[in-house]
Amino acid sequence: VWIVDLTMRNQVSLRRPSALWRPCFGLRLKLDLLIFFLYIVNIVDCQLRYSIPEEMKKGSHIGNVGQDLGLDLQRLRKGRARILTGETPQYVELKTDKGILVVNERIDREQLCGDITPCSFSFEIILETPMELHRIIVEVLDVNDQSPVFPAKDINLEISEAAILGSKFSLINAEDSDVGINTLQNYVLTPSDHFILKQQTNTDGSRYAGMILQKTLDREQNEHMSLKLVAVDGGTPQRSGTVNIHITVLDNNDNAPVFNQSVYTATVIENASLGTRVVTLNATDADSVSNGIITYGFAQVKENIANTFVIDEKTGVLSVSGNIDFEKDKKFEVRVEARDQGGLTDTSKVIIEVFDINDNAPVINIMSFSNPVSEDSPQGTTIAIINVKDSDSERNGHLTCTIDAKLPFEILSSLTDYFSLVSDSSFDREISPEYNITITATDSGSPRQSSFLTLRLTLSDVNDNAPEFAQQSYDAIVAENNSPGLSIFTLSAKDSDWNQNARISYFLEDTRVGGTSISTYVSINSETGVLYSVRSFDYEQIKDFQFRVKAQDGGSPPLSSNVSVKILIQDQNDNAPQVLYPVKTGGSLVAEMVPRSADVGYLVTKVVAVDVDSGQNAWLSYKLQKATDRALFEVGLQNGEIRTIRQVTDKDAVKQRLTVIVEDNGQPSRSATVIVNVAVADSFPEVLSEFTDFTHDKEYNDNLTFYLVLALAVVSFLFITCLVVIISVKIYRWRQSRILYHSSLPVIPYYPPRYSDTLGTGTLQHVYNYEVCRTTDSRKSDCKVGNAGSQNVLIMDPSSTGTMQRMQIEKSILDEPDSPLEVSSTRWGCTCMFLFSLLDLFSTVPLKMRADSKLTEN
Structure with a gap:
């Protein structure tokens, strides 16, 4: 309120200059700029x-x-x-x-x-x-949740018995992760007869302790001593840690090493190579020989220092042994120790400072990103908030953030290490639907380090474009007699917008064609724009019609455009020619009369025909298809006139029948035929009698054809029936013979066919059975002719050698009383018997051969 009030007052003072407000003019200007900045950025810090x-x-x-x-x-x-x-x-x-x-x-x-x-x-x-x-x-x-901890459980010291009073012995220090009052505060040494504890404080506030000899040691009385060093913090409740000190008393080393500096300072660059010398330690010992030999090492070392530096115990050179990272450790403090062979030591401090190098590239993080953004967003819209960090220090960590100058965006700095990506111009999704924004963060080190991050920004569509057709009007051709529902034509409109705003629907505008709504002629698919016929078109009724189609998008509000469509009906050859003359009558015959005295070219009559189709589908031609006498008449190809082509003679028949075919020129062509009866005569009674006989002859020929077909069908049926009966009987006898042949009886039967004697009267009253038995010896073969109704069977007797007994079987097992082949006295029975005997003869040849083979084996 004060700022606004001060601004208003200064505005008044600008209208009325006054010396009272002149000293505040600079302050007012700064406040105005601050308010304007906060208004533009819209971010509160x-x-x-x-x-x-x-x-x-x-x-x-x-x-x-x-x-x-x-x-x-x-x-x-x-x-x-x-x-x-x-x-x-x-x-x-x-x-x-x-x-x-x-x-x-x-x-x-x-x-x-x-x-x-x-x-x-x-x-x-x-x-x-x-x-x-x-x-x-x-x-x-901090809370006191950590106890002091010594890096080792035991401290081993070797002290000469000649050590003078006041000699100092360094001890390892305890570590306490807490800070302030909760960290290590005091050390306690128990028991303390020979030694007293001396505590000191480092520059960083940490405490370390050492032992000072206050009573002369006597190795002969006590060679080994055990002490306890207790580290206590200042927290509540108090925490502590303990380490055991084991002392071995040695002889005659009465001079301790002495460093030439109490504090060593050195510098090292970040990422220094392994083996880089940092500082050289130097200590001297007044003793000689073995008691004057000094070794160097760390008095107390943390894990990170032990992994980073190493001391040559002979030369005292402290060098790099691990990776040095300025972002992790900016300075190292370490205590070093010089020890002689008698166990006397001296300590010194080494302070190592690390110099930063530009070895870290900036890290870009997206805190907030608005995607997609509407294409009608105003200039100055905040697109994203970016956080950029660099682990380096000072100049190496000073950052700048840039983007491509051609893009309609700019980078503004808000808080420390924070940048805002805002638009600096309007958008048009139809021109650029998306942007790839590459953000480059660069530090100020030498050499410079850079990082890149690409944001893909998509623009959401606004319905600002109407559908557009490729043409102002369309023409489509449909053949007549089409089936309803036929696809006629496909309309297609394009919309530069996207998604729902570009989803186009098609509609027919209400138009009337011949007093009828256009919807009764065609329909349109609202999704695909395909035009379909609703009815079958007839070129003879309507030749073309026109209407308009509207394309509308799905935006809000919707946008639309119109186009004109004209449908042309194409004629098809769907009508055959119609003969107007001669007229076809129901039952009477109409004939044209030609006198026998007619000359060549005499006009008999003219065939008149029409075709309701159009174009070449209506072009008619006339041809003579059949004629009683083709040499007498001809038909004009174009006019249909029937004329004589020779002189009529007395030999020409009175009745002349002409068949004229009329064809159009369509594809395929259609035709019609007409029969023209011509009478060649000089008087009407002669014509009447001839045409009456002609009618009776035609009826007679039709009846004769019917009876011939019927007779042929009856004869064919009888022939097929007889053939089926004969084949059935033959199959039956063959199966009976096979059953007997495969039986296990010791009898070998053979049944020859029955023959008729044709040497006498042509008929035979009895049937003779012939029985034949063959052996390998022709002298022992036998043949017998038996009486009618009996059969002879030859049976081999195994008990006799070379003889066969003959048994007469009164009735054959194949002869059944109801067999259709019994002897009959009628001529039909004899004839059938003869035919079946012939068939049986040819079928029994294989059976007879098998019987001979069996007999030979027996």
Whole structure:
């Protein structure tokens, strides 16, 4: 309110100059610029600081951010307030429904900061619509949760009994990860008859202890001694650590080594190569021989120092043995020790400072990115908030952020290490639907280090383009007699917009064709734009019609455009020629009369025909298809006139029948035929009698053809029936013979066919059976002619040699009383018997051969 009031007053003073306000003019100008800057960037820079102890439980309350920032809960929810943490662990959580910060996970101060004090971490809270950015710093207070710890459980010392009183012996120091009062505060040595404990403080506040000899040692009385060194911190409750000191008493080393400097200082560059010399230690000992030999080493060394540096124990050269990272350790402090052979030592301090080099490239993190962005977004719209960090220090960590100058965007700096990507011109999605924005972050080191990050920004569409047809009008041709539902033509319109705004629907505008709505003629698919016929078109009724189609997109509000469509009906050869003359009558015959005295070229009659089709489909031609006398008449190809082509003679028949075919020129062509009856006569009674006989003859020929076909069908049926009966009987007899042949009886039967005697009267009253038995010896073969109705069977007797007994079987097993082949006295029976006997003769030849083979084997 004060700023606004001051601004208003100065505006008044500008209208009325006064000496009273002139000293405030500069202040007013700065305040105006500040207000203008905050209005353009629309980001509030506010910083809060909280202090919490370490090791708090998850969900513990830290502070009320909403109240401290002056933001109500509705603003936090609508602004989608959230925490930007980058790559650091998210130790805290923002409860937007309550506007408070709570602990999200366990915080260990020693793990977070180590020896650095005070210990804190920071994060940013971002709100959108409008965009705000606030920085929160949380300081983590130490609690006494760590006890002092010695790096070893035992300390082994070798001390000469000649050690003078007041000799100093260094001890290892305890480490306490806590800070402040909770860290190591005091050492206690027990028992302390021969030694007293002397404590000192380093420049960094850490304490270390040493023993001073206060009573002469006597190796003969006590060669070994055991002490305990207790390290105690200052916390509540108090914590401590203990190490055992084992002392071995040696003889006659009464001079301790002495360093030439109490403090050594050195520098080393980051990422120095292995083996790089840092500093050379130098100590002297007044003793001689073995007691004057000095070895160098670390008196107390941390793990990170032991992995980074090494001391040559003979030369005292301290060199690099591991990787040095300025971002991790900016300075090293280490205590070194010089020890002689008698166990006397002296210590010194080495301070090593690390020089930073530009070995880290900037790291780009996207804190917020609005994608997609509407193409009608105003100039100055914030697209993204970017955080850029560089682990290097001073100039090596000074960053600049740039993008391609051709793009319609610019980078603005907001808070430290934060940049805003905003638009500096309007967008058009139809020209550039998306942008690939490459952000380049560069530090100021030598050589410079750069990082790149590409953002793909998509523009969301606005319905600002109407559908467009490729042509102003379209013509389509449809053949008549089409089937309803036929696809006629496909209309296609294009819309430069995208998605729903480019989804085009097609509609027929209400138009009337011949007093009827256009929807009764054609329809259109609203999705594909395909025109379909609703009815079958007839060229003879309608030859063309025209209508308009509207294309409308799916935007809000929708945009549309129109196009004119003209449908042309194409004629098809769908009508055959119609003969107008001569006229066809129901039953009477109409004949044209030609006198026998007619000359060549006499006009008999003229065939008149029409075709309702158009074009070449209606071009007619006339041809004479059949004629009683083709040499007498001809038909004009184009006019259909029937004329004589020779002189009529007395030999020409009175009745002349002409068949004329009329064809159109379509593809395929259609035709019609007409029969012209011509009478060659000089008088009407002669014509009447001739045409009456002609009618009766035709009826007679038709009846004769019917009876001939019927007779042929009856004869064919009888022939096929007889053939089936004969084949069935033959198959039956063959199966009976096969059954007997495969039987297991010792009898070998043979049944010859029955023959008829044709030497006498042509018929035979009895049937004779012939039985034949063949052996390998022709003299023993037998043949017998039996009486009618009996059969002779030859049976071989195994008990007699070379003889056969003959048995007469009164009735054959094949002869059945109901057999159709019994002897009959009728001529039909004899004839059938003769035919079947002939067939049986040819079929029994294989059977007879098999019987001979069996007999030979027996």
